[in-house]
Amino acid sequence: MSLFNKNHHKLIFFIFLVLFSNNTSAVGYSKSQLQQLAINYLAQNLKELTNGTRELSALPIDPRISDKNCETELLINSVNVQRSNRQSTIQIKCLDEKKWNLYVQVKIMELAPIVVVNQNLSKGEIITNEHLITKQTQKHLIRTQYLNKAQMYTLLGSRSKRNIRSGSAITYKQVCMVCKGDRVTIFASYRGLSIKTAGIALQDGIIGQNISVKNSKSGKKLHARVIGVDQVKVSI
Structure with missing residues (x-):
């Protein structure tokens, strides 16, 4: 092979390297x-x-x-x-x-979860676990009165104060554990003794809330804490 042919092949090889090694x-x-x-x-x-x-x-x-x-x-x-x-x-x-x-x-x-009802609720209907679910909702649409998952249990046993449509967010304003005008049992404890008497609720309330009640026997107005469905407790 001539020197020209050798150099010619080297030149082609060099051009090949330049073209393909620099191409991205x-x-x-x-x-x-x-x-x-x-x-x-x-x-x-x-x-x-x-x-x-x-x-x-x-x-x-x-x-x-x-x-x-x-x-x-x-x-x-x-x-x-x-x-x-x-x-x-x-x-x-x-x-x-x-x-x-x-x-x-x-x-x-x-998104954040809020409590909604998963079926239509009628006025006066008692709320159970089966009525409630949580639904992911855009935060900017969540109002301060809406309830989160941790608050769901506080609704159990309460009653709807109005008709509520399935899929609607539920709030404390729509329910009551004790409803105004309900007959309630008033509990009290004094020095280890437990006392109970009948009364009338003068306000709506849910568990943990303080409401006014009237002792049916004495007619005396009392401040009591809601402890359950149609149950309140007074401090003596």
Whole structure:
């Protein structure tokens, strides 16, 4: 083999190395992949919740925007443009020769459980475990009077003061363990002795609440704590 042929083969080999060793193949990203990248970024950068759960979802990307390719690592950051604390704008950048950037809107939904009834309740109906469930609800829709899972047990044995539709959040204003006008048993204890007498409730109340009652025998008005269905206790 001539010297020319040897050098010729070496030159071809050198060109091959230059062309293919420096070529970085572009990575393709579909719109759904870009949306997921934005969601993942935001999930990693939001503060952890002390209670409840959080759901993130990306809003649709303009259908006129095509899928993207990039030869370098994507840069992702949060933009200060926020319509509210329930939505964030995430910027995705590619810095290769065909530079591009894309904005993805991510919806932030924070949820917490509230107590709801899972069947229609009629006025005066006694509430049991079978009537109640918890439902994940957006935090900004939760009113202060709504009850959480830890408070569910306080409703058991109470009565509905009105008709309540299935799926509705239930509040203390809608129920009473002792209802105004009910005949109640008044308990008292004194020096180890237990006393009970009949009375009439002058106010609605649930377990733990203090209400006014009237002793049926003496007609005396008393302040008593609700301890159960149609049961109150007075301190002597």
